[in-house]
Amino acid sequence: MTHINALDPGASPLDYYGYELRRAREAAELTQRQLGDVINYTGSLVGQIETARKLPTPAFSERVDAALGTGGLLSRLTELVLRSQLPAWFQQTAELEARAVEICAFQTHMVHGLLQASAYARAVLGALDRSNLDDRTAVRLARQRIFEKEKSPVFWAILSEAALHQQIGSPATMRDQLAHLLAFEHDPRINVQVLPFSAGAHAGLQGSFNLYRFPGDPTIVYTEGYGSGHPTANPDTVVDCSLRYDHLQAAALSLRDSAELIRRVMEERYGEQRDVDGGPVA
Numbered sequence: 115m116t117h118i119n120a121l122d123p124g125a126s127p128l129d130y131y132g133y134e135l136r137r138a139r140e141a142a143e144l145t146q147r148q149l150g151d152v153i154n155y156t157g158s159l160v161g162q163i164e165t166a167r168k169l170p171t172p173a174f175s176e177r178v179d180a181a182l183g184t185g186g187l188l189s190r191l192t193e194l195v196l197r198s199q200l201p202a203w204f205q206q207t208a209e210l211e212a213r214a215v216e217i218c219a220f221q222t223h224m225v226h227g228l229l230q231a232s233a234y235a236r237a238v239l240g241a242l243d244r245s246n247l248d249d250r251t252a253v254r255l256a257r258q259r260i261f262e263k264e265k266s267p268v269f270w271a272i273l274s275e276a277a278l279h280q281q282i283g284s285p286a287t288m289r290d291q292l293a294h295l296l297a298f299e300h301d302p303r304i305n306v307q308v309l310p311f312s313a314g315a316h317a318g319l320q321g322s323f324n325l326y327r328f329p330g331d332p333t334i335v336y337t338e339g340y341g342s343g344h345p346t347a348n349p350d351t352v353v354d355c356s357l358r359y360d361h362l363q364a365a366a367l368s369l370r371d372s373a374e375l376i377r378r379v380m381e382e383r384y385g386e387q388r389d390v391d392g393g394p395v396a
Contacts, residue, residue, distance in 0.1 A: 121133055121165065121166060126166070126198060127191065127194045127195045127197075127198040128166045128169070128195050128198065128199070129166045130191070131163070131166075131170060131188065131191050131192070131195050132163060132164045132165060132166045134184075134187060134188065134191065135160075135163060135164050135170075135178065135188060136164045138178070138182045138184050138187075138188075139160070139164075139182065141182075142181075142182050145157065146158075146160040146161045146164070147160075149178070149181065149182075152181045153174070153177035153178055153181050154177070155174060155177070159174075168249075169195065169196065169199060169249045169252060169253070170188070170192055170195060171192070171252060172189065172192050172256070172259070175188040175189045175191070175192045176189050192256075193256065193259065196252070196253050196256040197209070197212075197253075197256070197257075199249065199250075199253045200253055200257075201341070203341065203342050203343050204343050206343070206345060207324075207336055207343050207345060208257060210326045210334055210336065210345065211228070211257060211260055211267075211326070212260055213326075213328060214267045214326040214327060214328055215265075215267055215268070215327060215328060215329055216267055216268045216269075216270070216325075216326075216327040217267050217268070217269045217270070217324060217325070217326055217327075218270045218324065218325040218327075218359050219269070219270070219271045219272070219322075219323075219324045219325075220271075220272045220309075220318050220322055220323055220324075220358075220359065220362055221271070221272070221273050221274065221277055221322050222274045222276065222277070222318065222321060222322050223274065223276055223277055223280055223322075224238065224277050224280060224282060225273060225277055225291060225295070226271050226273070227254055227257060228257060228258055228260075228261075228269065228271075229258075229271060229294070229295060229298075229304075229306070230254065230255070230291070230294075231287075231290050231291045231293075231294040232251060232255060233283055233286075233287040233290055233291070234282060234283060234287055234288070234290070234291040234294075235251050235254045235255060236251045236283070237282045237283030237287055238282055239251055239254065241282075261303070261304065266303055267303070268303050268305075269303065269304045269305065270305050270307070270363070271304075271305065271306050271307070272307045272308075272309055272318075272359075272362050272363065272366050273306065273307070273308055273309065274308075274309050274318075275308055275309060275310050275311050275375070276311075278292065278308065278375070278376060278379045278383075279379065279383065281384075285383075285384045286384075288380075288383075288384045289380055289384040289385070292376050292377075292379065292380035292384065293380060295376050296373060296376055296377060296380075299369075299373045305369055306369070306372055306373070306376070307363065307366040307367060307368070307369060307372045308366060308367050308371075308372040308375050308376065309362060309365060309366045309367075310366075310367055310375065313365045313366070316361070316362060316365050317357075317358040317359075317361035317362050317365070318358060318362050321337065322337070322338065323335060323336065323337045323355055323358075324336040324337075325352075325355060325356060325359060326345075332347040332349075332352070333347070333352045333356070334346065334347050334352075335347075335348075335351050335352055335355045
């Protein structure tokens with residue numbers, strides 16, 4: 115078991131967070147249990163975070179900052195900590211997401227990570243590996259905090275209709291996920307379009323990809339394999355994928371029609387089933 119005195123604050127962002135949390139707590143002359151009582155968490159959890167055995171959440175950090183008067187230090191560190199827990203091959207891409215002014219994504223078989231609801235993300239991440247699932251889910255969802263920035267990116271997402279029908283998790287999980295997509299219906303910065311089955315052969319048949327655009331840097335194309343990510347600024351690849359995306363948008367349903375299709379699939383495929391007496395079916 116790691117002991118707090120052995121922590122090296124330079125070893126990782128998580129170790130540095132634990133070191134600063136302990137330093138601020140001790141400066142306030144509070145025990146772990148006392149701080150936990152103040153912020154409505156257990157002293158055990160405070161100790162686990164101080165010893166880098168548990169990830170802090172944004173809510174935890176905000177409460178500690180308020181309780182200890184740290185001027186938002188821990189909240190600022192949280193994003194760095196959570197990003198550092200992403201798979202090493204994806205960390206560069208997470209930085210691209212955080213810096214981009216526009217993101218264009220095409221997904222062939224599931225909802226994009228920036229649009230995933232909690233239960234859906236958990237089901238995706240737990241398909242083969244259920245270890246540390248709570249922390250891994252929190253890390254994925256933390257990527258969505260880019261939409262809370264004062265200057266958040268404009269996000270265009272095209273989902274194949276297959277992503278609406280591929281049941282990931284329970285029917286309730288899918289219903290919640292599709293409702294989550296509909297929550298963006300009137301948000302001009304988060305735009306969801308569906309590429310319907312009726313589109314037939316289309317420009318995205320080679321697979322999912324993302325485009326990241328920046329105010330002063332070249333556009334990046336990102337594709338993904340099993341356990342690997344492939345960002346590139348190759349001009350020919352960027353031109354090719356930009357053209358493909360334009361054609362996919364032309365073939366996709368409008369924002370309004372996409373929302374109607376999502377709503378229809380949510381109700382018809384994942385709506386609560388009832389028996390003849392009107393009660394829910396077990």
